[in-house]
Amino acid sequence: MIKESVFKSFDDKTALENQLAERIAKQLQEAVDTRGQASLIVSGGSTPVKLFQLLSHKNVEWSEVYITLADERWVDNDSDASNEKLVRTHLLQNKAHTAKFRGLKNMFSSPEEGCAMAIEQLANFSNPFDVVVLGMGNDGHTCSWFPCSKEIEEALSTEKLCVAVNPGSAPNPRLSLSKTAILASRQIYLHIVGEKKLSVYRQALENEDANTMPIRAVLAQHKTPVDVYWSA
Numbered sequence: 001m002i003k004e005s006v007f008k009s010f011d012d013k014t015a016l017e018n019q020l021a022e023r024i025a026k027q028l029q030e031a032v033d034t035r036g037q038a039s040l041i042v043s044g045g046s047t048p049v050k051l052f053q054l055l056s057h058k059n060v061e062w063s064e065v066y067i068t069l070a071d072e073r074w075v076d077n078d079s080d081a082s083n084e085k086l087v088r089t090h091l092l093q094n095k096a097h098t099a100k101f102r103g104l105k106n107m108f109s110s111p112e113e114g115c116a117m118a119i120e121q122l123a124n125f126s127n128p129f130d131v132v133v134l135g136m137g138n139d140g141h142t143c144s145w146f147p148c149s150k151e152i153e154e155a156l157s158t159e160k161l162c163v164a165v166n167p168g169s170a171p172n173p174r175l176s177l178s179k180t181a182i183l184a185s186r187q188i189y190l191h192i193v194g195e196k197k198l199s200v201y202r203q204a205l206e207n208e209d210a211n212t213m214p215i216r217a218v219l220a221q222h223k224t225p226v227d228v229y230w231s232a
């Protein structure tokens with residue numbers, strides 16, 4: 001059993017979202033105050049929508065905040081499957097509309113071909129990243145580290161910041177930040193909601209193999225602080 005991460009439990013998702021948005025905004029502004037800029041890595045999926053909306057209203061010097069994605073589906077940016085579209089619709093609004101968003105999807109026809117250009121997009125981001133917000137799937141994936149993909153070992157071992165992934169169990173080829181990129185951060189949050197995800201999270205703590213339970217690559221490490229925010 002690993003115990004490196006901090007587990008915060010909330011009775012309802014609204015309380016979780018309010019506290020997490022407050023904490024992220026504070027950390028971003030502290031980064032701007034201390035180092036002149038901040039970086040925020042966010043995930044797609046359905047879980048973070050309300051969190052994005054709350055964050056977009058926070059008082060942060062957003063024009064000094066660089067934002068990118070933990071992973072992206074290789075679809076057009078106006079597709080409903082696009083994580084960039086999700087971020088543009090819910091996060092880059094209100095006070096946050098001045099943030100410097102750098103997407104991972106580009107004009108290349110596959111994530112394999114687009115990988116180098118996506119890495120270039122990260123050149124201005126502070127190293128380490130200030131805040132990373134991850135989600136988790138019911139198969140234990142985070143980012144696009146799918147246990148079913150042939151690229152899983154590469155995603156968890158490459159020194160490169162991005163990796164192309166072709167998941168067998170989920171639609172669309174993807175481009176994902178690698179484990180190396182994600183762990184090069186000051187703070188990681190894992191944002192999960194519901195009993196099913198709580199049980200997957202518990203399984204990940206017990207399962208010794210990160211290739212079959214990739215979220216473990218984030219949970220079972222001592223380098224970067226991870227706070228797990230869970231609500232029923």
Ligand SMILES: O=C(O)C(O)[C@@H](O)[C@H](O)[C@H](O)COP(=O)(O)O
Pocket residue numbers: 043044045046047048070071072073083134135136137141142143144
């Ligand atoms: O683009 C994506 O799909 C992701 O970034 C992915 O890692 C996501 O965070 C989980 O699959 C959880 O997704 P839900 O929030 O929809 O459960």
